[in-house]
Amino acid sequence: MERRTFLAGLGATTAATTLGLGRARAQDPVKVGFIYVGPIGDFGWSYQHDQGRLAVEEEYGDKVQTSYLESVPEGPDAERALRQMAQSGHSLIFTTSFGYMNPTLKVAKQFPQVKFEHATGYKRDANVATYGSRFYEGRAVIGTIAGRMTKTNTIGYIASFPIPEVVRGINSAFLAARAVNPDVKIKIVWVNTWIDPGKEADAANALIEQGCDVIMQHTDSPAPLTIAEEKGIYAFGQAADMKEYAPTARLSSIIDDWAPYYIERVGMVMDGTWEATDTWKGIASGMVKIGDYNNVPEDVAAQADAIKDGIVAGTHHPFTGPIKKQDGSDWLAAGETADDGTLLGMNFYVEGVDGELPS
Known part of the structure; x- marks a missing residue:
């Protein structure tokens, strides 16, 4: 094979490989994480948040990959858990207890490419949204x-x-x-x-x-x-x-009922419309x-x-x-x-x- 033919072939192969990787990445599921203060078997607060996580999986199927950590104490343990999730490729992380507020803000500054949502808090940042129910x-x-x-x-x-x-x-x-x-x-x-x-x-x-x-x-x-x-x-x-x-x-x-909110916010990450907002809804919304x-x-x-x-x-x-x-x-x-x-x-x-x- 002549050198220029070889290089041309190599270029074509590289381009094809790169294109293939690009398509694979485009099809990779969006990773969404949840941090719970209690066990999902509490049949109360954490259980209901996890029902919302399951609703996200049902809505989006293999387009998403969800994970959760349960019974995470508020404070340093929450910060470690958040950092672990952010480092493992999660695009969106929901932190579901009031005491996670400051750890969420701290880790969010370290991972500006990751989007965070904090339940029941009041501090927001460019990549940190807040949400809660009335x-x-x-x-x-x-x-x-x-x-x-x-x-x-x-x-x-x-x-x-x-x-x-x-x-x-x-x-x-x-x-x-x-x-x-x-x-x-x-x-x-x-x-x-x-x-x-x-x-x-x-x-x-x-x-x-x-x-x-x-x-x-x-x-x-x-x-x-x-x-x-x-x-x-x-x-x-x-x-x-x-x-x-x-x-x-x-x-x-x-x-x-967190499911509609979680489905909506994950969808916004998927279509690129997610913004850091404050949400506080009640009976009229169904939350x-x-x-x-x-x-x-x-x-x-x-x-x-x-x-x-x-x-x-x-x-x-x-x-x-x-x-x-x-x-x-x-x-x-x-x-x-x-x-x-x-x-x-x-x-x-x-x-x-x-x-x-x-x-």
Whole structure:
């Protein structure tokens, strides 16, 4: 073979090989990662996020490859997990707990080509988006039910950490319950964990000992519902339906539906339209759903539905004045509604809530 023919052939082969590699790369699946604070078997918060991951796989098939790390503690462990995912070729990583906020931002700066989405946080960057649900809307619905269903006029609330998201939920539930039952009181136990079935069960028992006959929670396991079932009181599912854990005690649930959001955001990465945005949606969008009613009288269900329908229609806001803060100072005047900035930073109880808010 003449040298020029050989070189020409080599060039053609190289071009073909390069083209082939380009096509292979174009067909490589988009790698999407998820970091969970609890196990996917919690049947609550992390379980629902993982249902969203599975929905992404079902929607896009072999165009995507998803992975997850579960039970990742907030803090240095989260940073290591994030860095590991970013280094392994993931194009998009969802971090699904409040305490992942700063680790997400730190790792995102080290991997500017990777896109990150942080759930329930408030800090954004060029490659970091935030997303969350208006859980407080769901609390207003179940708070209405709780206010009507309690016979001791004492509602219990198992709280995780004193962050605005949790404080908002307590206030919303209490205001809704008090609106239908002026005599209602709320007792709160802080467990300082997102998921610990033992601590959650102990908290439920402590609240029952204080006279609570309806229990709410902002923790992730169904343990409080199992205690409610055993003790013959009422409770609500949290993040997932949890119906199977308390077939008699469970009145309803706040259900987080992340699937549509995850499908949309992965699709944006695939078609190149992804941008760092802030998303905070609620019942109207379907991101927050209310579970079926169980053992709820028709008139109580109708009252709860009226709250839900009003939220969807925009005619009802759970934080509508007149509302005072716990210390008696004025917060919202009659007819005035809270702005999102105040709600996102809420660090106070409303008037009538028992106990001191931990710092």
